[in-house]
Amino acid sequence: MLSGELATKLTARYIEIDMIPLSFAEYGEAVSTTDKRERFSQYMNLGAFPYATRFVDNSLAHSQYLEGIYNTVLVKDVMTRKKLTDITIVKSIASFLSSNVGSHVSAKKIADALTSNGHPTGVATVETYIEALTDSYLFYKVQRYDIKGKMHLKSESKYYICDTRLRNTILGTQGMGIGHQIENIVYLELLRAVHGKHRQVRARHGG
Numbered sequence: 563m564l565s566g567e568l569a570t571k572l573t574a575r576y577i578e579i580d581m582i583p584l585s586f587a588e589y590g591e592a593v594s595t596t597d598k599r600e601r602f603s604q605y606m607n608l609g610a611f612p613y614a615t616r617f618v619d620n621s622l623a624h625s626q627y628l629e630g631i632y633n634t635v636l637v638k639d640v641m642t643r644k645k646l647t648d649i650t651i652v653k654s655i656a657s658f659l660s661s662n663v664g665s666h667v668s669a670k671k672i673a674d675a676l677t678s679n680g681h682p683t684g685v686a687t688v689e690t691y692i693e694a695l696t697d698s699y700l701f702y703k704v705q706r707y708d709i710k711g712k713m714h715l716k717s718e719s720k721y722y723i724c725d726t727r728l729r730n731t732i733l734g735t736q737g738m739g740i741g742h743q744i745e746n747i748v749y750l751e752l753l754r755a756v757h758g759k760h761r762q763v764r765a766r767h768g769g
Contacts, residue, residue, distance in 0.1 A: 582754055583610035583725045586747070593618055606743050609727020628731045639698035646694060651676065651683060653732075655691050659701055659721045660732045664745040666706065666718040692721075699724055702753065722749040 584592065586605050592615040595601040608618060609628065617624035640652055658672050669688040676683040695701045704720045723729045726743050 584612055606726055609725040628727055632731055635698050635700055640694045644694040652691050656732055660723055660729045663722055663742040664720055668718045722746050
């Protein structure tokens with residue numbers, strides 16, 4: 563179920579729990595690699611979906627599993643649920659966001675890039691597809707924040723992917739842009755910390 567659908571589907575009280583792939587500490591408990599540096603390299607390049615840890619030593623099965631997740635989410639959660647029609651455009655946008663993890667991007671910048679590559683696309687269309695990708699939890703959007711003015715800036719945002727190995731799957735490469743990979747991991751760790759605090763608050767208040 564996509565984010566935002568619970569409120570319309572359920573009329574009684576409910577608790578929404580966002581699930582994130584394994585943290586590095588959890589990953590260490592799931593694999594047999596003893597060297598910490600090698601384990602972190604695996605974590606960064608192979609990703610941290612729990613079931614994927616079974617295929618650490620089987621690259622073909624691992625790749626097929628991640629490709630299956632990606633294609634299923636794109637077709638069922640993004641295209642079908644949102645009633646979108648152009649799979650080429652959505653894959654291009656996912657590729658752009660993956661290439662620019664941690665960088666400031668805008669819908670206009672993406673639309674211009676698609677148009678220059680022979681796929682004329684408007685800003686409104688790009689915004690619709692990005693919303694579908696974030697609603698499906700493939701990507702997380704982080705808005706720029708003006709500390710002095712204490713308000714969000716709407717022009718550009720950063721996007722982070724739910725799993726670093728999925729980024730490699732989308733881009734067809736491994737270990738591309740180690741700085742982007744590490745920043746993505748840091749963002750997910752911060753997200754875990756925030757979600758953990760929210761769950762504690764709900765528990766104290768009986769939510």
